[in-house]
Amino acid sequence: MHMYGNWRSAAAFRVRIALKLKGVAYEETFIDLDAGDQHAPEFRRINPQGAVPALFDGAGPPLTQSLAILDYLEETHGGPKLLPEEPRARARARSLAQLVACDTHPLYVPRVRTYLMQAYDLPKERMMDFVRHVFETGLATLETRLSGEAGTGRFCQGDAVSHADLCLVSLWVGTGIFGVETAPYPTVARIAKTCLALPAFAEAHPLRQPGAPVT
Amino acid sequence: MHMYGNWRSAAAFRVRIALKLKGVAYEETFIDLDAGDQHAPEFRRINPQGAVPALFDGAGPPLTQSLAILDYLEETHGGPKLLPEEPRARARARSLAQLVACDTHPLYVPRVRTYLMQAYDLPKERMMDFVRHVFETGLATLETRLSGEAGTGRFCQGDAVSHADLCLVSLWVGTGIFGVETAPYPTVARIAKTCLALPAFAEAHPLRQPGAPVT
Known part of the structure; x- marks a missing residue:
C-alpha cells in the first residue's frame, strides 16, 4: 500500500498504527503541510479535500478519511481485529473513536486555525x-466516559486495542504538540501510555516519522 | 427504540432517516438545545458529551455518535442495506459521509458558535x-468529488441510498437554516432533492418534527 501522510497528522497516525x-x-x-503541498493541484487530484491521509491499495481510487480507511482495513485484511464482534461493544468503540475523530480533531486542524487568525485578525496565542x-472539551468527555462506563478495560473497549484507542492516542500526542495540560484526565493517560508501550504505536508515533523535529 | 433528539440536529436527522x-x-x-437542556445533569448522565442523538435499543447503555449508530443499525437490523457490500465502494460511501459528519458539521454546532462569539467577542453576523x-468548504469538496468520481450514480455511491446520502442531506438542509448559497453545488443539489423525494427522508425532515418553526 502507499499512503500520503505527514509526521504531524493525527489522522495519518491512526492509519499508520492500524x-x-x-x-x-x-x-x-x-506531504509538507507547512509548505501547503496538500493544496497543490497534483495532490488535489488525489484528494480534492487537500487533506491527509490518502491511501492507495494497489490500483484504483485513493481511500480517504481515516475512519473509513480503518474500516476498510478491518474488512479486507487479517491481523488482529480492531473492532469487537458484539454489536453494542462495537458501537461503543466507534462512538469513542468518533468523539475524537469527528467532534474534536477536525476543529483544530491547520485550515481552521488559519481561518480563525485571518478572518478575525487573531494573534496566534489568542x-x-x-x-x-477543543482539546479540553474532548479530553474531559473521554475521561468521564472512560472512567464511568462499564465497557472500559485495559483499553478503551475491554482488553483489546480498537479504533477508539487509535483515536485516543492521536489526540493524546497532540496535547504535547499544543501544550495542553493532561493532569485532569488520568484514565485517558493510562490508556494512552498502555498503547504507546506497544511496538506498533511507538513506531507509528509522529515524532518518529521523517520530517518531525528532533527531540 | 427510544431516541433523544432535536428537530434541528443534523446528526439526529441522519439517524431518524435510517x-x-x-x-x-x-x-x-x-431535547431543547436553545434552553440548554443537553447540559442538564439528567441528560449528561445519558450522554456526558451533552449532545444529541442518544439512542436506546431496549435496556442497556445509550448509543451515541450518529455514524456509530448508523453502523449499529446496519449490523443489527434488516431493511434496506445502507452501505454497499464491495469494500472499496463501502469505503467511498463512508469517506463521503465522514466529509460531512467529521470535517464539516462538528465545526458549526451550537457549542462552537457560542464559544467563538464569547471568547473573541464576535457579533453573531461575524x-x-x-x-x-465551513459549509462552503464542505459543499465544494463534496461537489468536486461527486461530479468527478466514477462511483457517483443516482445517489452518492451508485444507485442505492447509503450513509453518504443521509449525511449529504443533513448538510443540505442546513444551507436553508444558515442562509448558504447553493447554486455552485449542482450535483449535491441533485442528490439531495432525489433523497428528499423519498418518504423516509421527507418524514424525517427537521421542519416536520415537533418544535420546528412553522413555515
Whole structure:
C-alpha cells in the first residue's frame, strides 16, 4: 500500500498504527503541510479535500478519511481485529473513536486555525485559546466516559486495542504538540501510555516519522 | 427504540432517516438545545458529551455518535442495506459521509458558535462568516468529488441510498437554516432533492418534527 501522510497528522497516525498492527506492508510519502503541498493541484487530484491521509491499495481510487480507511482495513485484511464482534461493544468503540475523530480533531486542524487568525485578525496565542478549549472539551468527555462506563478495560473497549484507542492516542500526542495540560484526565493517560508501550504505536508515533523535529 | 433528539440536529436527522428506511419502530424525545437542556445533569448522565442523538435499543447503555449508530443499525437490523457490500465502494460511501459528519458539521454546532462569539467577542453576523466558510468548504469538496468520481450514480455511491446520502442531506438542509448559497453545488443539489423525494427522508425532515418553526 502507499499512503500520503505527514509526521504531524493525527489522522495519518491512526492509519499508520492500524497498518502496523495488521502487519500490512506500506510506504508513506510525506506531504509538507507547512509548505501547503496538500493544496497543490497534483495532490488535489488525489484528494480534492487537500487533506491527509490518502491511501492507495494497489490500483484504483485513493481511500480517504481515516475512519473509513480503518474500516476498510478491518474488512479486507487479517491481523488482529480492531473492532469487537458484539454489536453494542462495537458501537461503543466507534462512538469513542468518533468523539475524537469527528467532534474534536477536525476543529483544530491547520485550515481552521488559519481561518480563525485571518478572518478575525487573531494573534496566534489568542487563536490557541480555541485549540486548547477543543482539546479540553474532548479530553474531559473521554475521561468521564472512560472512567464511568462499564465497557472500559485495559483499553478503551475491554482488553483489546480498537479504533477508539487509535483515536485516543492521536489526540493524546497532540496535547504535547499544543501544550495542553493532561493532569485532569488520568484514565485517558493510562490508556494512552498502555498503547504507546506497544511496538506498533511507538513506531507509528509522529515524532518518529521523517520530517518531525528532533527531540 | 427510544431516541433523544432535536428537530434541528443534523446528526439526529441522519439517524431518524435510517430508522425510517429500515422500518424500525421508535419514539423520539426532543431535547431543547436553545434552553440548554443537553447540559442538564439528567441528560449528561445519558450522554456526558451533552449532545444529541442518544439512542436506546431496549435496556442497556445509550448509543451515541450518529455514524456509530448508523453502523449499529446496519449490523443489527434488516431493511434496506445502507452501505454497499464491495469494500472499496463501502469505503467511498463512508469517506463521503465522514466529509460531512467529521470535517464539516462538528465545526458549526451550537457549542462552537457560542464559544467563538464569547471568547473573541464576535457579533453573531461575524461569527456566521465562519459557519458559511465551513459549509462552503464542505459543499465544494463534496461537489468536486461527486461530479468527478466514477462511483457517483443516482445517489452518492451508485444507485442505492447509503450513509453518504443521509449525511449529504443533513448538510443540505442546513444551507436553508444558515442562509448558504447553493447554486455552485449542482450535483449535491441533485442528490439531495432525489433523497428528499423519498418518504423516509421527507418524514424525517427537521421542519416536520415537533418544535420546528412553522413555515
